[in-house]
Amino acid sequence: MNRNNASNYTSRKRRFIRILFLILISIALPLHIAAMKFFTYSFSIISNNTSVSTITLSKKQEKECVVCVKERPGRLGNRMFLVASAYGLARLHYCHLYLTPEIINEMNSLFIFDLAPFLISTITFNKIVQSTSKSITRTSKDIVCQYIPELTRPNAISSGYIFELKGYWQSYLHFTKYGDDIRQLVFAATQSVIKKVSQLFIDIYELNVEYKPKFSLESHQLFKKQLAQSNWTTWIGIHIRRSDFVSIHFSSSDTYLFAAIEYYTLHYPNANFIIASDDKPYCKNLFRNRSNIFLTPESFSVNDDLITLSLCEHSILTGGTFGWWAGYLANGQVLHDKVYPSGCERREYYYPPWFLIDGNVRAHKNSSYTL
Structure with a gap:
């Protein structure tokens, strides 16, 4: 082979290798991207400065x-x-969240009850349960006011598991990491409820200072902020709570109520x-x-009462x-009040550290009693 032929052969070989390399790259790159595909969910997290964040889950994170x-x-x-605990565990472990239509309704x-992007429909849940292509393990936990620290550890709820909460999950520690979102996205009042309960606050303003304030009632947090900014x-x-508590001696005394009112009157x-x-x-x-x-009016439902207290x-x-949720x-x-028995194994499971309680919470008198 002469020198020119050898040179042409080498040049053609290099071009062939480059073309082959480009073909391989064109095939491998999409596969690599698919394997590392990122799913971005629009999930509004409203912080104290009302900024909005987005949760981004990679395929490796999504279980x-x-x-x-x-x-x-x-x-x-x-x-x-129960709902807050399930929400906290689903977010912590990057799981789907399923609630029955009755609970959601x-x-x-x-509440506005914004559980995106974790909440799945009954149809989707049933498809997962009935899937024959994947191994599904169903497990549950039935408790009464316990904190299960094992559930907050990495991979406590792993891929292929359906974990059901049963009983009374009255420990805030299962969802404390997401407390702000619980207040601002999940258990924030709907606009219709805000419009109804706002009238009570407006009536009190008119009665005391003969002034009818103009409030923006677009959202729970906005109205709450306006109330707090009042000079x-x-x-x-x-x-x-008295009706069922009086006979079992869980009701608070008049002395406690007046002392608590006096405490706040001195501070405010x-x-x-x-x-x-x-x-x-x-x-x-x-x-x-x-x-x-002032008392909430007779026309207020239990739901209206809860939102009214939460706005204070x-x-x-x-x-x-x-009352705890209020x-x-x-x-x-x-x-x-210290007279109320939480029914928990340890009182710190039930009471957050900012709940001020004088003395020890006494033992639960009747373990079958629904708090």
Whole structure:
């Protein structure tokens, strides 16, 4: 082979190798991108400065597991604990979240209940359950006011698992990492509820200062912020549960209530108190001589009462999970009566550190009693 032929052969060989390399790259690159594909979900997280973030999950982070709730035990407060715990575990482990239509409808009647991007439909859930192409392991945990630290560890709920929450998950520690989102996205009131309960605050303004304020009622957090910025008053919410508590000696004393009111009056001389209670005649009689204490109207539902209390800056609580949520959603100072037994293995499972309680919580009298 002469020198020119050899040179041409070498040149053709190099071109062939380059073309082959480009072909291989064109095949391999899309496969590589698919393997590392990133899924971006629009998930609004409203922080104190109202900035919006986006959760980005890579394929390696996204696991095919489901956290679900299909039962509706107890009253509203208990169900909120169950939903919040499921939401916290689903987010922590990058799992899907499934709630029955009955649970969703109940929560949607009161809250905006934004669970995107984790919530899946019943159709999708059933497809996962009935799938024959993948191995599915179903497991559940039925507890009463316990904290299960094992569930917050990495891979506690792994791919291929459907984990169902049952019973009474009355420990905030299962969702404490997402507390701001719980308040601002999940258990924030709908606009229709805000419009209804806002009238109570407006009526109190008109009664005391003969002024009708103009509030923006676009969202729960915006209205709450406007109330807090008022120079005229500091709003304190009081929840008094009596009906079923009196006979079992869980109801708070008059002494506790007056002492708690005095505490806030000393700290906030301009305080006004709004009471939600299942015993309005008792409250009307007890506070008949107090011009700065108001009761929610008879026309208010239990749901309306909860939102009213959550809009206040600070809280006075007697007992029960309904009151607990009123204080948690208000997100200010909380005074809680020591007479109420949480029913938890350890009281720190139930009471956040900012709940002020004087003395020890006494033992649960009746383990079968629904809080």
